[in-house]
Amino acid sequence: MVTDNTRRSLLKAALFGAAYPLVGCTVTSKQSSAPVLIGCSISGRDRFNAVVADSAGMPLRQIALPERGHGVAANAALHHAVAFARRPGTYFQVFDYQTGESIKLRVADKNRHYYGHGVYSNDGQWLYATEGERGSSRGIIGVYDVVAGYEKVAEFSQFGLGPHEVIVMPDDTLAIGVGGVHTNGRKPLNIATMQPSLSYLDPNGELIEQVGLADNKLSIRHLAHDGSKTVLCGQQYRGEPDEYPSLLAMHTLGEALLPLKAEPEQWARFNHYIASIAATDEWILATSPRGNCYGIWSKHTQQLVELSPLPDASGVVVQGDEFRVSSGAGSVISQAAPGNKVTARSGVQWDNHWSVIG
Template identity: 35%
Template sequence: MATRRHVLAGLLASSLPRLSWADAGSPTFVAAARDATNAFALHGLSAEGAPLFAIPLPARGHAAAAHPLRPEVVAFARRPGAYALVIGCASGTVLARLTPPEGRQFNGHGAFSQDGSRLYTSEVVAETSEGRVGLWDTRGYLRIGEFASGGIGPHELRRLPGSELLVVANGGIRTDPEDRSKLNLDAMRPNLSYLAPEGELLEQVELEPEYAQNSIRHLALAEDGTVAFAMQWEGDPADPVPLLGLHRRGSPARLCPPAETEAYAMKGYAGSIAIDAAGERLALTSPRGSVVQLFAGDGTPLATHPRQDACGVAAAAGGGFIVTDGGGAVSHLTDAGMRPLQTTAAAWDNHLVRIA
């Protein structure tokens, strides 16, 4: 039953002016980075990659989830992490600090419900790497439950466009909770799991046995329901394997190899993935290979562009992609190639998150 204090707090909150993303400078992207003093921060960037704000983080960040209505971002620690900070981007303050339950670890990613009332977090049971999805009520960022992710070692999770269904990239790797050494490379079973908002497993897709060591890590979603996924190969490095896959519910997954001459360019490691607004282009980055590969929306390879330590990628407002790298550059990628936009002192981390 609501207490008088809770009622008064609710009335006060409803009477306050509601902040919007315009109050935070109307950022198009957010990304974590390390500066020249080795301090970490969450940055807001304009559509052209210009810096708008920088809010300190206690340690290295990984990805973030942007609230669909309020100028709030949940910044996740580099996996496996023990913090997730709710940051008010208009005020530049930490509004809440989320801590996983005992024996759990955050795994670097999260997603909001359509109305922003819930936050879903990617987590593992530390001792076994069994996947969990944490549920949080965003009115006070209180934990209200959890459910199984559908596999081992979940990484990115996303909400399907126009629905409340979740898709989870279960990477399939069991790791040591102390040193992150990989314990089950001979028995990996990565999968995509589609989950109802209360946790019911609706559909699950595994890779063919020959690709069982291709860990599914990151996701990009098209408006028509296509899920593009990026992988990291844990098998023999002499074996070139596709690192891009496509899936539609009710169909088998389809892997999309690059051009034969570029089979080794990414060195078995895709760091991030994005799809453009029209659903006509996909970008796959590899900081290990220092390249960005472009594909058509159907998975046809188009080009490979060199970019040192490139990893963050997101759809650009006017077409193409924005790419960030560990050297501080922000670039615009199109079919014509890579065009520098900004040079900063920030060593950009793994992901560039588009604010919808």
């Protein structure tokens, strides 16, 4: 929960820049010096950063964050990036990913918290952030005017409780993973009655479509799209601990959610949780830090074709025609297709998610 004391501490950091160092430091890389990937990291007890990396996942610079980060959004036109605090988040931090310079520390409104994710509009003019109303978990998409210094100009709602990730489709439609969970801090309060959904809004915030899965204990959380019309959604299962339903689904507007396929013992490896997702024309890759693994599915057959161990498997993006997968243990996997991967050591304790610039 966003307490008044927390808000005051973060506001003090924003005003005086003393409590939390917000200037980036450069880390030597043997790869290209061009920034391509951005993610959050943990670098010690109560030390959290956003890390800018090259195309191979090797760090270039890091920006200190006041609290643990989660998702990151990037705006290539302005060289801006935004790190969102882990839910129930108290801030988002805007910085220049070329220089590491701090641009804005935006503290959550008094009766709001952030859910850890956001995305820029396709034209880069707006930032959309998943937010919740304190005390009710009413879902909100906060709309921020980038040119006006990230001033909040609108709120979209009426789509459910506990939105987690929001993405922008190529046609400017917003897709939202609505977890359906009312929480106090991180404690769930309505598991028996939760109503998760995959919800779509038009750019004006009007609800276009809302679909759900047959099992309402599958909380829809993380999203990706394939560059066209297909959305992939990853779930957290909040039902019986010895049941292992499908944790991934794909969807196109106007159709039903289609669960991806794997054997129950394979789903068990994911420990009831999907974190990051990315997709190409042929393949879908999803990570599970709780399961210390990632899987690759055929987009055409929806069948799991590879299940690989990876300690604290975290972010995944598509760079060129290859997946890049991060790990809290410091590994970076480069893989274009099942069975063919290269592993490198980044020296970064990656946390949760990656974003690709471009």
